[in-house]
Amino acid sequence: MQLPSSQEIIDDLAFFDDWEQRYQYIIDLGKALPGLPEEERTADRLVKGCQSQVWMVARSKDGKLLFDVDSDAVIVQGLLALVLAAYNDKTPVQILDFDIDAYFEELDLERHITPTRGNGLRAIVAKINGLARNAVH
Amino acid sequence: MSLNISALREQFPILKTQIDGKPLVYLDNAATTQKPQVVIDALVEYYSTYNANVHRGSHYLSDEATRRYENARTSVANFINAAVKEEVIWTSGTTESLNIIAHGLMQQLGTGDQVVITEMEHHANLVTWQQACIKAGAKLVVIPINEAGELDLRAYESALNSATKLVAFPHVSNALGTINPIEELTLMAKNVGALVSIDGAQGIAHGGVDVQAIGCDFYSFSGHKLFGPTGIGCLWGRKAVLEDWPVWQTGGEMIADVEYQSTTFGALPNRLEAGTPNISGAIGMAAAIDWFADLDQQAVQTHEKALLARAIELAADMPGMRLIGTATNKVGIMSFLLEGTHPADIGFILDRQGIAIRTGDNCAQPLMKRLKIPGTARASFSIYNTIEEVEAFFIALKKAQTMLA
The missing domain is CATH 3.90.1150.10 (Aspartate Aminotransferase, domain 1)
Structure with missing residues (x-):
């Protein structure tokens, strides 16, 4: 699936005037994201949250980082799609330069990515940034 | 009405x-429950008008803070019908209460002993006993529940024997809502001479807890699930059991005499309450209890x-x-x-x-x-x-x- 870019997502979400449409958009994004086959949802790829679980596989190609993710909760999966729109297929420097907090604030979703939410999203963001930092050094 | x-x-x-x-x-x-205005006011009043350390009565504020703090203990004792107010130990909450019991129990447990818990435990009433058993080489026995989430009383009764040193169960299950038959469970455990510890975190707010009628040895609960502040709770323990219970934390307040090489510990309740206590929390918790008991x-x-x-x-x-x-x-x-x-x-x-x-x-x-x-x-x-x-x-x-x- 071709993910929309982070700017496209910002524009799409700004277009909706009620929360239901916005959430429906995120749910649909979550459903459209292919996820990971069962055998790749292994313990070492698991980012455990107490509310939902997230798995991530990372690889690099031509100096860019590529990520495949999955979650057992569809809204978390949709939020992961938003995260991937920002980070997937980008160079480590582009990843490190991206202001994820400002992005989520612009999407009016910052409440969902705070460290207090046990949904694994913040941990995924930290993991992606860690991989990007390692790649730069 | x-x-x-x-x-x-x-x-x-x-x-x-x-x-x-x-x-x-x-x-x-x-x-956690929300807090009525009287509880919020009690906290503000303490910090605004009589904040002082307790049990150091050399000035007016300290006397006032001590009086209100000890009155708070009386409120809790009356609420659960404790025989004497010294049986009420202030803790940071249910988890700390359970740790005080588990810490003491660990020193009495040996190989061949067993601790009995249930399948419906919150981590606080599981990891505590599990770790005590691991350290002491004792066995942790877990009593099954049925599909409705009720305890299997037959399995419970047959698990009890003279090796059972302590039985722990929740008054009310936090995940399932089940109210356990705590008096019956206590009686069965007492028949084999085991200590009985009840996790009252969820049970206390549903009213009518009478520790003497239940017949247990310990009942633990938190203020914040009872319309009170966070960071304060109680361990109630039967005096005969608690007065010899191994001390938990050491330091100020819990002592009678201190030498450089030795210490004589104080009497209940202080011996289990080291350091400056959560004074405002205790006062706020009592305000909540007084408010709730009035309904x-x-x-x-x-x-x-x-x-x-x-x-x-x-x-x-x-x-x-x-x-x-x-x-x-x-x-x-x-x-x-x-x-x-x-x-x-x-x-x-x-x-x-x-x-x-x-x-x-x-x-x-x-x-x-x-x-x-x-x-x-x-x-x-x-x-x-x-x-x-x-x-x-x-x-x-x-x-x-x-x-x-």
């Missing part, structure tokens, strides 16, 4: 909160039963809704799964509609594994909730179901 719910709600300032333009419907009461307890129970009954009725009409915990005798805790949806997704969509519930493993991972579910969504009701809120919760749930389909 019945409860005037709207007048009751007026006493809770937080209930006027709007979330994203919608009125807050707070259904996470098993996690018509019969009316409180009737109201809570009505909320649960309405919820069960609406759940029956909800396609794909599976209740987790269907004990005959249960409190207003409704854990559930909605076919084809994940609890976290339900939580997201309810949150956006101003409705606060809990989602996840309910701090009971082994129980979730036993039930073969990853977790649940959980709505838990308190005295200030209304039938209209229960109905609003189900309307919101239907919306979530539609959106996630």
